[in-house]
Amino acid sequence: xDTKIGSIDACKPTNGDVxxxxxxxxxxxxxxxxxxxGISVGSSEATLGRHLGRRLVQAGxxxxxxxxxxxxxxxxxxxxGVGACVVTFTVGGLSxxxxxxxxxxxxxxxxxxxxxxxxxxFGTNRILHHTIGLPDFTQELRCFQTVxxxxxxxxxxxxxxxxxxxxxxxxxxxxxxxxxxxxxxFIRDPVPFSLTPSHxxxxxxxxxxxxxxxxxxRVAKATDAFVxxxxxxxxxxAVMPSAKGLVPENHPHFIGTYWGAxxxxxxxxxxxxxxxxxxxxxxxxDYSSVxxxxxxxKEKAIVVHPDRVTVANGQTFGCVLMSxxxxxxxxxxxxxxxxxxxxxxxxxxxxxxxxxxxxEPLRVNTMFQHIQKMLSSETAVIAETGDSWFNCQKLKxxxxxxxxxxxxxxxxxxSVGATLGYAQAVPEKRVLAFIGDxxxx
Numbered sequence: 001x002d003t004k005i006g007s008i009d010a011c012k013p014t015n016g017d018v019x020x021x022x023x024x025x026x027x028x029x030x031x032x033x034x035x036x037x038g039i040s041v042g043s044s045e046a047t048l049g050r051h052l053g054r055r056l057v058q059a060g061x062x063x064x065x066x067x068x069x070x071x072x073x074x075x076x077x078x079x080x081g082v083g084a085c086v087v088t089f090t091v092g093g094l095s096x097x098x099x100x101x102x103x104x105x106x107x108x109x110x111x112x113x114x115x116x117x118x119x120x121x122f123g124t125n126r127i128l129h130h131t132i133g134l135p136d137f138t139q140e141l142r143c144f145q146t147v148x149x150x151x152x153x154x155x156x157x158x159x160x161x162x163x164x165x166x167x168x169x170x171x172x173x174x175x176x177x178x179x180x181x182x183x184x185x186f187i188r189d190p191v192p193f194s195l196t197p198s199h200x201x202x203x204x205x206x207x208x209x210x211x212x213x214x215x216x217x218r219v220a221k222a223t224d225a226f227v228x229x230x231x232x233x234x235x236x237x238a239v240m241p242s243a244k245g246l247v248p249e250n251h252p253h254f255i256g257t258y259w260g261a262x263x264x265x266x267x268x269x270x271x272x273x274x275x276x277x278x279x280x281x282x283x284x285x286d287y288s289s290v291x292x293x294x295x296x297x298k299e300k301a302i303v304v305h306p307d308r309v310t311v312a313n314g315q316t317f318g319c320v321l322m323s324x325x326x327x328x329x330x331x332x333x334x335x336x337x338x339x340x341x342x343x344x345x346x347x348x349x350x351x352x353x354x355x356x357x358x359x360e361p362l363r364v365n366t367m368f369q370h371i372q373k374m375l376s377s378e379t380a381v382i383a384e385t386g387d388s389w390f391n392c393q394k395l396k397x398x399x400x401x402x403x404x405x406x407x408x409x410x411x412x413x414x415s416v417g418a419t420l421g422y423a424q425a426v427p428e429k430r431v432l433a434f435i436g437d438x439x440x441x
Contacts, residue, residue, distance in 0.1 A: 048154070049179035052172075056084055056111070063424055064113075070099025071417025072424070075382070077108040078404045079425035081221065084111040089173065091130045093140040099417070101147040102409035104169045106242075107219040107283075111170045112148070114140065119155040119175035144171035154178060200332055202302060202311055203233075206276035208339040211235045212258050215242035215407070216281025217322075220306035223247065225326035226280050232330035235278075236339035238267050240288055241393055243281075245381075245403025249396060253340045257393055260290035265350065268295075270343045278302045281322065287407055364391060371432070375401050379430045382422060384415035388434035402429060 056064070065072045065085045077083030083103075087096050093114050103110040117128055117137050125135045132139070137153075144151050149168035155175045203209055211230055217223050223246050230237045230253060238258040239247050247254070256264025258271045271277060272295040279301055286292060298313035309325060310316045353365040368391055375381070375395065380402030383392035389405055397403055404422065406414045419433040 047179065048174065048181045052113070052174070059109075059111070061111070065421060069417060069421070070096040070110075070112075071102070071411075071414050072421030073110050074099060074103045074106075074108055074406075074414065075404065075418030075421030075423075076425045077103060077110050077421075078218070078418070079380075079402065079422050081218075082109045082111070083421065084113060086113045086115070089114050089116045089130055089137075090132070090140050093173075094143065097143055097147065098411065099414075100144070100169065100171075102406055102411045102414060104147045104149075105408040106406060107216050107281075109168050109170075109219065111172065112144070114171070114173040116153060116155075116173035116175045118177045120177070122155060122175075141171065141173060200329075200334075203276055203278070203329075204334040206274075206336070208274050208342060209233070209235050209276040209278070209336055210271050210274040210339045211237050211278045211280065212271060212282070213237070213239040213243045213247045213280050214282035215240065215246070216283070216306055217243060217246050218281075220281055220322040222280065222306070222321075222323035222326060225323040225330070227251065229278075229326045229330040229333070232335070233333045234335040234337035234340065236270050236274075236343050238264075238271055240279075240282055241389075242283065242288060242405075242407040244393060244405075245397060245401070248399055250399045253337075255340070255343045259288070259393070260294045262290060262390070266343060266347050269346065270339055272296060273342075274300070274339055276300055276302070278304065280304050280326070281306060283408060285408065287410070368394065372396065374432065377401060378428070379432060380404070380422060380426065382415050382419045382431060382433040384433070384435040385410045385412050387436055388415075392434055402426070402431075 060080055060082045061084045062080070063076060065076065065083070066087065070085055073083035073085040075083075085096060085099075087093055093112070096112060100110060100112050121128060122137060127133055127135055128137075131137075141151050141153055147169070148171045151171040153173040153175075155178070211226070211233065213223075213226055217226055227248065230251065235253065236255050237247065237251060237253045238255050241257050241259045244257060255270055256267040258264075258267050260268060263271075277296070277300060282288075282303065284292075284294070301310075301312065303310045304322050304325060306322050307320065308316055308318045309320050353363065353369055356362060356366050372395055376398050377400030381392055381395065381397075381404070383389055383403075383405035385406065389407070392403070392405065395403075402422070404418065406418070415433055415435050419431055423429070423431045
């Protein structure tokens with residue numbers, strides 16, 4: 001087995017760097033037969049650099065983005081489930097911090113790998129280049145503590161862990177002279193869980209329950225299980241705006257985007273009048289709640305997070321994986337189509353915009369009518385912060401059509417780099433980027 005990061009064998013860096021691709025480029029990890037769990041290699045192969053490459057491949061990374069490409073790693077993670085970028089310590093790390101913060105706010109597992117100072121420089125009170133002129137090598141790590149799930153600096157005294165396989169946002173700084181250091185691997189067993197009767201009783205007593213998908217469906221890898229529950233339950237199914245594209249909009253019980261007062265027509269009426277609702281991986285912030293104006297009652301909700309479940313604003317059950325919870329719930333829940341039947345009864349199809357006359361200024365609704373016809377399973381939509389959010393939310397996505405926007409962080413300019421990363425991850429798709437508000441810069 002041979003795993004390479006970029007052209008690691010060809011460039012043979014003399015300083016022991018894991019990889020030294022050109023700034024702003026994309027390095028591809030070449031993998032030949034990486035086993036699903038556990039790696040056994042000879043001592044000459046088991047170096048820190050090669051171990052890191054194998055862990056990245058196991059986590060699902062095939063391309064790594066370098067300096068100035070943090071947003072590209074974000075876009076890549078949206079398509080592949082995990083992304084990675086490699087930067088130089090301090091100058092690169094602090095430059096990419098904003099992009100990592102944006103990915104963290106959107107619950108995207110982006111791994112930031114930093115080529116850190118030589119391990120022999122720690123504790124020497126030396127001032128190094130690429131720093132702010134102080135002999136403090138922990139400044140960068142402290143900055144990343146609030147925008148990543150896990151941080152570590154690997155020097156000769158560090159014991160590495162299994163964090164790469166958790167697919168969380170990570171900061172990993174590796175002293176530049178340690179890439180060839182021998183490195184062991186570790187195994188972590190999963191935590192078991194069980195489904196309790198309270199979930200079923202709460203739902204089966206409801207008259208018109210609904211199910212609403214949130215953005216954390218992605219990080220929990222629970223989209224298929226969510227749809228499976230919708231199929232089994234017969235509930236009316238909606239998505240929060242940040243989850244658009246994660247759930248198939250051609251599903252027979254799909255009723256649109258739930259976004260309070262600016263929801264898809266007739267969607268909010270059904271969701272807010274329900275006597276029980278399952279929210280799958282929601283984020284209720286000022287954007288998604290339209291200024292915290294949602295007419296929801298916590299005592300009517302089952303809120304399912306990637307690793308825990310809260311029932312009716314009361315008991316919280318930990319160590320529960322979202323995908324497994326939905327799979328088990330689908331086997332036992334009582335079918336109830338009342339909410340969807342109510343939606344079907346009040347639904348009125350939207351009309352078409354009036355055609356533009358010759359020499360008349362182009363209207364946005366007319367333009368998006370043509371854009372709608374361009375969408376297919378072979379396309380994906382990237383919507384920038386601002387007007388593009390609201391206009392693209394109105395698009396009806398065909399089966400297989402991708403859709404991404406950065407609702408939690410809302411960093412203007414995100415879409416340009418994210419388009420690059422997304423296109424790199426799925427080269428077979430045509431990516432349509434909707435960029436405005438001064439973001440194309």
